[in-house]
Amino acid sequence: MRRVYMDHSATTPVRPEVVEEMLNCLTEKFGNPSSLHYFGRQGRSALDEAREKVANAIGAKPEEIVFTSGGTEADNMAIHGVAMLNQNRGNHVITSAVEHHAVLNTVKALGKQGFTVTILPVDKFGMVSVEDLANAITDKTILISIMHANNEVGTVQPIKELAALARAKGILFHTDAVQSMGKIPVNVDELGVDLLTISGHKIYGPKGIGALYIRKGTRWRQSLFHGGAQERLRRAGTENVPGIAALGRACELAVQELAEEAVRLTGLRDKLIKEVMDKIPDVRLTGHPTKRLPNHVSFCFEFIEGESMLLSMDMKGIAASSGSACTSGSLEPSHVLLAMGIPHELAHGSIRLTLGRDNTEEDVDYFIENMMPIVERLRAMSPLNSENEFDFEDSCADCKVSSSCHL
Amino acid sequence: MYTEKVMDHFENPRNVGEIPDADGVGLVGNPTCGDIMKIYLKVDNDVITDIKFKTFGCGAAIATSSMVTEMAKGKTINEALRLSNQAVAEALDGLPPQKMHCSNLAADALHAAIENYRDKQK
Incomplete structure (x- = not known):
């Protein structure tokens, strides 16, 4: 595989x-x-x-x-x-x-x-x-x-x-x-x-x-x-x-390879982000859109849970991680996502993809190709959908107020 | 970390879906804690003739939901009420310890559906 x-x-x-x-x-x-x-x-x-x-x-x-x-x-x-x-x-x-x-x-x-x-x-x-x-x-x-x-x-x-x-x-x-x-x-x-x-x-x-x-x-x-x-x-x-x-x-x-590798990884990262956002509905990018590490991609997939995505990805040979409670060994999802004002239910659907030297454009294509049916399958099993859950607005309702937040 | 049976039920879950004219519907869990299970029943002469589920949650949550539907199908209401979360976990050859309390709610969802059915009968 x-x-x-x-x-x-x-x-x-x-x-x-x-x-x-x-x-x-x-x-x-x-x-x-x-x-x-x-x-x-x-x-x-x-x-x-x-x-x-x-x-x-x-x-x-x-x-x-x-x-x-x-x-x-x-x-x-x-x-x-x-x-x-x-x-x-x-x-x-x-x-x-x-x-x-x-x-x-x-x-x-x-x-x-x-x-x-x-x-x-x-x-x-x-x-x-x-x-x-x-x-x-x-x-x-x-x-x-x-x-x-x-x-x-x-x-x-x-x-x-x-x-x-x-x-x-x-x-x-x-x-x-x-x-x-x-x-x-x-x-x-x-x-x-x-x-x-x-x-x-x-x-x-x-x-x-x-x-x-x-x-x-x-x-x-x-x-x-x-x-x-x-x-x-x-x-x-x-x-x-x-x-x-x-x-x-x-x-x-x-340090020797940083400059060149950062450019290459940024290209892969942005391709990965764009393809996921274009091809899979109800996904949110977490973290800063541009002031982020060149190899780092993180999303929340609505209506489905992180561990079940990781298991499904692993069956296709794709290794990633999640901030879901089920993967953290505690009952709480990631303290980072919660601190950013992301509600619990959405934080449970988090997936982190971090790229490295061995990743290629083909890897990104392989991920997208396999992730689409995984998300579709899990969503078909989920009792949640855009009509009944996750009223997540860009409001600061859940956010611990930070003065840099000007919404 | 999961048994072969858990992975089988996760990969090929039995009885996924909804029953539009269900005789009983049960919902347990909440999105905050990360697991929601919804079970739909068709009951004929006190026997569960059809059962479907929809679950938001981890691998264990999906596998236990699938397993409980298999175990309950064809059983009488009273037999189904005696199915416990523990029995569901055992039928899957066990669950990792940290999953026993959070993702092992499938029998509760089944019982909630039966209760809903009984309420409707009154």
């Missing part, structure tokens, strides 16, 4: 060039970087090289990169570490309603430890407004964490403007760039952020490796891990050298 993988925001296959780098550190350069001898020095040099590659990819200095076990650890480490070291200066932390759980739940955990938390609303496109952030900042604010691009709807946040506000007030700014890395330019100085998270397996690297950028001089300290002096006391534990070397190579390749 033909297999079409359109779930690159979930994870990506590891590139052969990256595997090669990794294998080398599993077999040849296996030494512990902390060891004095030849083998240790080889491990150390692999580590140093990778750190330089990651730093170069985001416009940072090598000593500003700390390797972690992935995006979740980097997010936890960034937020917790800033909060712990700065609690004498203030106890207020700001984030947004559409963050990944790695950020949202870390901030909420601080809320239970005496910190005051503000969760900024978003508009119907999932966008945080600069005005809302300006209004939320108090003289107690010590940290703002807002993601660069959203994993579920692909919306790219105005980080440069948001971070400038923070900097003007001397507040630290963290961004989770797990989804944007390798898709759009990620440069710590251009964005003006103090801390930034990336992950390996979203950019054709392996799972279990990520990095946290910490701008030199940032009031941050390791507050979660206790142990050895690795990563200059910033992350204890013997370094995952194969993973780190792989991340270095993956970052290098991602």
Whole structure:
């Protein structure tokens, strides 16, 4: 059966060039970087090289990169570490309603430890407004964490403007760039952020490796891990050298190919959006129509449910994901879609298609060809239709009011 | 995660549709929680002679709807009332644990349809 993988925001296959780098550190350069001898020095040099590659990819200095076990650890480490070291200066932390759980739940955990938390609303496109952030900042604010691009709807946040506000007030700014890395330019100085998270397996690297950028001089300290002096006391534990070397190579390749790949993916993305909207009735694009990741497509299909679509697509070899409750392992559909004012019933019909290096125009055609009968079949089984359900207007009835919303 | 029987009923659901002159109609669930099941009955001499369903929901919701129609067809009203959600899940060789509470409502929909039929008889 033909297999079409359109779930690159979930994870990506590891590139052969990256595997090669990794294998080398599993077999040849296996030494512990902390060891004095030849083998240790080889491990150390692999580590140093990778750190330089990651730093170069985001416009940072090598000593500003700390390797972690992935995006979740980097997010936890960034937020917790800033909060712990700065609690004498203030106890207020700001984030947004559409963050990944790695950020949202870390901030909420601080809320239970005496910190005051503000969760900024978003508009119907999932966008945080600069005005809302300006209004939320108090003289107690010590940290703002807002993601660069959203994993579920692909919306790219105005980080440069948001971070400038923070900097003007001397507040630290963290961004989770797990989804944007390798898709759009990620440069710590251009964005003006103090801390930034990336992950390996979203950019054709392996799972279990990520990095946290910490701008030199940032009031941050390791507050979660206790142990050895690795990563200059910033992350204890013997370094995952194969993973780190792989991340270095993956970052290098991602940046080299970004410009060309972004143009190609944007073409595929827009074709996919247009064809679905033209050929399937009662579908809504979620997320921002243009300020979105070049590989990211997300819809809500009315009157049918996400998991039943995914199962049907999987039978045709198409891999995608959904924000439906049935796929999230909870009773609630995606917190991102709900925060955008999308009603529960519509959020249950969400489908996310995230394109990558291996996707072609033929894949898009194959998807459209197969999706039309799937939607038709499930709708024929559904008791809902345009006459009896889903009175979804472009009103802000369900929307948590954001000042960027001018409807 | 789903059994072969669930996938079979999802792929080839039995008794999908509506009965325009149904003797009883049952509706359970709501769009907010993500599952809606509607069951239509034709009843002759206290026996369910025809049954159809329409369902909005996940794979488990569709499969349980299909299964309950198969189990209820030809049964008397009283026999059908004894069918439980648990029995429907067992007939499908089980459902994943997280689906047991949210998407296993098919027997409830059947019972609602029977109740509607009985109300009409009064």
